[in-house]
Amino acid sequence: MSEQSRQDxxxxxxxxxxxxxxxxxxxxxxxxxxxxxxxxxxxMVSDGGEMMYQQDRKWLINEVDELIDRHGPSTPVKELLGG
Structure with a gap:
């Protein structure tokens, strides 16, 4: 993968x-x-063990759905974690 495509x-x-x-x-x-x-x-969220707010969950699901649309459901998460 080229340096440019990694940045994108x-x-x-x-x-x-x-x-x-x-x-x-x-x-x-x-x-x-x-x-x-x-x-x-x-x-459950790790901070205090409170249930994750439904709004936060929906936001994260939308993010994951967008990543799945771009890369496919079998994409390893480690490839998308900034580092």
């Missing part, structure tokens, strides 16, 4: 990256698995 590649927001690091193995997780986690009923 969308990356996960810090919020999505934090969610992946808190609940998944970023080296092995795919976008499909992240979406399944977000769609589940038992997702």
């Amino acid at each position: 590649r969308p990356t996960a927001t810090p919020e999505l990256a934090a969610l992946v690091h808190d609940f998944m193995d970023p080296e092995r997780a795919t976008l499909r698995e992240v979406r399944e986690l977000l769609m589940g009923d038992d997702l």
Whole structure:
């Protein structure tokens, strides 16, 4: 992959990256698995163990859906984590 196309590649927001690091193995997780986690009923945020706000969840699902549309559901999340 050229340096230019790497710079143009969308990356996960810090919020999505934090969610992946808190609940998944970023080296092995795919976008499909992240979406399944977000769609589940038992997702808890790490700060104080409070339920994730529905608005935040919808925002993250929209972000993951956009990444899936661009890269496909089998894309490893580690490719999209800024670093």
